[in-house]
Amino acid sequence: MSETTEKKLIFSGIQPTGTFTLGNYIGAVRNWGPLQDEYNCIYSIVDMHAITVRQDPAKLRQNTLQAYALLLACGIDPKKSIAFIQSHNPNHAELSWILSCSTQFGELSRMTQFKDKSAKHADDINAGLFTYPVLMAADILAYNADLVPIGADQKQHLELARNIAGRFNQKYGDFFTLPEPFIPKAGARVMSLQDPQKKMSKSDENPNACILILDDKDTIVRKFKRAVTDSESEVCYREGKDGINNLMTIYSVVTGKSLDEITAEFAGKGYGDFKLAVGEAVADHLEPVRTEYARLIEDKAYLKECYTSGAEAAFRITRKTLSKVYRKVGFVDAR
Numbered sequence: 001m002s003e004t005t006e007k008k009l010i011f012s013g014i015q016p017t018g019t020f021t022l023g024n025y026i027g028a029v030r031n032w033g034p035l036q037d038e039y040n041c042i043y044s045i046v047d048m049h050a051i052t053v054r055q056d057p058a059k060l061r062q063n064t065l066q067a068y069a070l071l072l073a074c075g076i077d078p079k080k081s082i083a084f085i086q087s088h089n090p091n092h093a094e095l096s097w098i099l100s101c102s103t104q105f106g107e108l109s110r111m112t113q114f115k116d117k118s119a120k121h122a123d124d125i126n127a128g129l130f131t132y133p134v135l136m137a138a139d140i141l142a143y144n145a146d147l148v149p150i151g152a153d154q155k156q157h158l159e160l161a162r163n164i165a166g167r168f169n170q171k172y173g174d175f176f177t178l179p180e181p182f183i184p185k186a187g188a189r190v191m192s193l194q195d196p197q198k199k200m201s202k203s204d205e206n207p208n209a210c211i212l213i214l215d216d217k218d219t220i221v222r223k224f225k226r227a228v229t230d231s232e233s234e235v236c237y238r239e240g241k242d243g244i245n246n247l248m249t250i251y252s253v254v255t256g257k258s259l260d261e262i263t264a265e266f267a268g269k270g271y272g273d274f275k276l277a278v279g280e281a282v283a284d285h286l287e288p289v290r291t292e293y294a295r296l297i298e299d300k301a302y303l304k305e306c307y308t309s310g311a312e313a314a315f316r317i318t319r320k321t322l323s324k325v326y327r328k329v330g331f332v333d334a335r
């Protein structure tokens with residue numbers, strides 16, 4: 001990737017806490033590949049974020065490699081974009097410290113993800129869980145990214161990143177670009193198949209609530225067949241029909257059909273037919289990702305080559321940012 005072109009810069013990241021979910025895919029990763037021609041893109045497997053909740057080290061290592069392979073399988077081309085593992089570039093953590101000194105305790109305590117996660121992990125409300133959004137701000141600001149493609153649940157963190165950047169700029173003079181969220185119109189919040197009031201999440205205790213993008217076809221179809229809907233029978237997008245609305249959105253994204261076309265397609269048919277069609281469409285849509293993943297995960301040497309050169313490129317860009325930041329805050333030059 002050229003570092004000197006006029007193209008806008010995109011940064012996004014995903015945690016390696018297991019296989020990506022259909023929510024991760026539809027809300028974020030699916031959109032990352034097509035952006036590569038128009039923008040300079042940087043994508044990261046954010047393993048440092050993952051340890052804010054307890055991880056088994058061997059499993060984390062395995063999940064991180066799998067997530068990296070999955071990222072490429074989802075269409076991220078390491079020749080076009082920078083794709084790297086967060087912990088391979090120490091500049092993120094270093095910038096995070098500086099930015100934490102421009103972040104207020106009060107604003108971190110208002111983060112809904114912190115409230116949710118600290119309720120879920122009440123025995124381990126560690127400082128990293130609390131300052132996590134500062135590291136996320138550092139991820140983005142270290143590259144002076146213009147746009148950040150994310151699902152709706154990350155919007156609050158992005159707003160905080162903008163506030164931190166703005167505060168730093170006020171204190172030290174204009175420096176950071178204020179990043180804009182890039183949230184898809186459809187599928188920004190894919191809901192649980194078992195409780196359509198809740199977002200789909202890999203940490204859900206009920207395995208039927210969540211589609212993993214490496215699930216095989218039978219599993220995907222079975223999970224959709226069991227999806228919670230409502231007591232009506234009409235396939236149409238309407239307030240109060242959260243389960244059906246969610247399934248229609250998913251079906252629309254993977255088939256390219258509009259909501260009206262979907263309603264017409266299933267007029268007079270029951271929810272059973274609809275759920276089967278959604279399951280099959282999702283499984284067929286994900287088939288090429290699964291095939292490509294199976295190929296890539298066997299080629300550890302290639303993956304290593306890609307993530308090593310990705311980290312080198314990421315390091316070069318962010319070291320420049322950090323040197324300028326150090327000068328701005330008043331640190332004495334090391335050389």
Ligand code: TYM
Pocket residue numbers: 011012013014015016023024025026027028029046049135136139140148149150151152153154157187188189190191199200201
């Ligand atoms: P993470 O790993 O939880 O999720 C990765 C991306 O998937 C989106 N997403 C969803 N979109 C729609 N419906 C859902 N049910 C759903 N679940 C997850 C998320 O919005 C996200 O875009 N803090 C981030 C990772 C991160 C990051 C960054 C993102 C770290 N640094 C810098 C952007 C820029 C996170 O935990 O995402």
